[in-house]
Amino acid sequence: MNVLEVSELRKHYPIRAGLLRREVGRVRAVDGVSFHIAAGETLALVGESGCGKTTVSRCILRALRATSGEIRFAPEDGRVVELVGLPKRQLRPLRRHMQMIFQDPYSSLNPRMMVGDIIAEPLKVNGVPAAERQARVLELLDLVQMPASARSRFPHAFSGGQRQRIGIARALALQPRLVVADEPVSALDVSVQAQIINLLLDLQDRLRLSMLFVAHDLGVVRHVSDRVAVMYVGRIVEVAPTATLYRTPRHPYTEALLAAVPAPDPARRGRQLAVLGEVADPANPPPGCAFHPRCPYAVERCRIERPELTEVTPGRWTSCHRARELELAGVG
Ligand code: SF4
Numbered sequence: 001m002n003v004l005e006v007s008e009l010r011k012h013y014p015i016r017a018g019l020l021r022r023e024v025g026r027v028r029a030v031d032g033v034s035f036h037i038a039a040g041e042t043l044a045l046v047g048e049s050g051c052g053k054t055t056v057s058r059c060i061l062r063a064l065r066a067t068s069g070e071i072r073f074a075p076e077d078g079r080v081v082e083l084v085g086l087p088k089r090q091l092r093p094l095r096r097h098m099q100m101i102f103q104d105p106y107s108s109l110n111p112r113m114m115v116g117d118i119i120a121e122p123l124k125v126n127g128v129p130a131a132e133r134q135a136r137v138l139e140l141l142d143l144v145q146m147p148a149s150a151r152s153r154f155p156h157a158f159s160g161g162q163r164q165r166i167g168i169a170r171a172l173a174l175q176p177r178l179v180v181a182d183e184p185v186s187a188l189d190v191s192v193q194a195q196i197i198n199l200l201l202d203l204q205d206r207l208r209l210s211m212l213f214v215a216h217d218l219g220v221v222r223h224v225s226d227r228v229a230v231m232y233v234g235r236i237v238e239v240a241p242t243a244t245l246y247r248t249p250r251h252p253y254t255e256a257l258l259a260a261v262p263a264p265d266p267a268r269r270g271r272q273l274a275v276l277g278e279v280a281d282p283a284n285p286p287p288g289c290a291f292h293p294r295c296p297y298a299v300e301r302c303r304i305e306r307p308e309l310t311e312v313t314p315g316r317w318t319s320c321h322r323a324r325e326l327e328l329a330g331v332g
Contacts, residue, residue, distance in 0.1 A: 001074065003178050003210040004037040004060065009069035011055050015283060027283040029055045031234035033069075034309075037178070042204060042211040044221035044242070046257065047231035048279050053214050056231075057180045059084075060212065061100060062091055073098065075177055096126055099176040103183040105163035109155040115141075115166055116151030122173045140169040143206075144199060161192035165199065172207070180212045185220055197224050218257045222246060227315075230254050233280045233290040236309060240316040247330045250318040252295045255328040262331075289321070297326055 010032060015025040030052040037043045045053045058064040060071055062083060071083040075097035083091070099122075102108035109118055119140055120133045128136070138148050144165040155163055164184060171179055181200070185193040201224060203209060215221050221228060221242070228245045230238040230253060238251040249255045256276055276294035280286055286293050292302040301321050309319040320326070 001039055001077065002036045002072075003039050003041075003074050004212070005070070005072040006036070006056070006060070007034045007070040007072075009033045009056065009059060009071065010067045011052075011059055011064060012067045025283055028234045028285065029282055030059065030066075031282075033231070033234075033236055035229050035236065035239065037210050037212060039210055040204075040208040041227070042209070042213055042225045044213045044215055044225035044228045045231060046215050046218055046221060046228055049216055050279060050282065051231040052234040052282070053216075053231050054182060057100075057182055057212060057214050061098060061180060062086075073178065096122070096174040097176050098178045098180065099171040099174065101164075101168055101171045101179060101181040101184045104187050105160050105167055106187070108167055109163055111155055114152055114154060115158075118155070118166060119151070119169045119173055122170060126174060136173065137169075140173055143172065143203070144169045159192070160188050161195055164188065164192075164196050168196075168199065168203070172203070175207075178210045178212070180214070182214045183216065184213075186216065193220060200224055217260055218246070218254075219261045222261070230257065233285050234282050235290070235319070236317075237291070237320070238316075238318045239309075240318075244316060245330075249328045249330050250312055250316065250323045250326075251320045252297050252326070252328065253291050255330075256294075258329070258331050289319075297322055 009030055011030040013027040013029060014023040015027060016022060017024045033056055035043060045056060047053050055064060059066045066084045069084060072080050073083055073094070074080050075094055081094060116137050119137045123133045123136055137151055141148055141150055146162065146165050155166065158166065185196050188196060197220065204211065213221055213225055225242050227239060228242050229236050230251065232253050238245065238254045245254060246258065249258055280290050280293065288304045289302045289307055292298040295302065307319040307321050309317050312318050312323050
């Protein structure tokens, strides 16, 4: 069963100008995004900065109101709630079932609170008695491989990786059904990134977490995700099981993202994004395929007709007119 189903999600921002603040255009930050996350599954949402992936995750958590579309969330088996348009009063009890791991472990923890209180805060807000809270904090510290003594210290006493473990413990305190991890390792050193990825893998196994893992490159999601959705200028351009996507990408943008991932055989690499030019402006996207000004495989049709996301083989979706004929370079 699916824990999350997102259909035709849109988040547009009006551009206003003049004394009367008339609407003169729209930034289509998210423009018709659909995907699902099954129970126990991790979906990675990947794309360059500004592609709309963080906007998608904020709409799911209702930190932003979607312009249109549907977000169906199953907080428990047999119950599905439509989140778009749900009144705040009804949203509040659902919040415990969806939690967030933040990007920056330095700013996301209150420096004036002891670690034990930080982790216990969601429990307190949800009415868990003090004695139970203490026991649960110890359990959670153990779960993220931190010593029990950490609970009586302040965040500044810990490294970035340790702070991210504390953030993960806080996110898991209420045993959420869905965790949204917003670039959870991008602020950390590469050696520490691997430790946090390993921790998340361990937690996925033990807790059967469903996770939306947001990342700006394909380097970090390879081992942590079951499937990958690649976003470009507000739309999903490719979705596939992780191993399939890395081995045989079907969209030229995925190929370019993969070119930045260290490959065992560098001769097989595709063209790097750096040489393909700047990302398109979501306020004024190019006609046809939004990737065409950067795409080394573009043909006349690409400049005129927007490709739809189509299932090219079972479970693999791509929006490229040439998806069936191009042989693109993957890694490993
Ligand atoms: Fe490139 Fe054309 Fe495919 Fe767009 S539709 S990715 S421009 S080949």
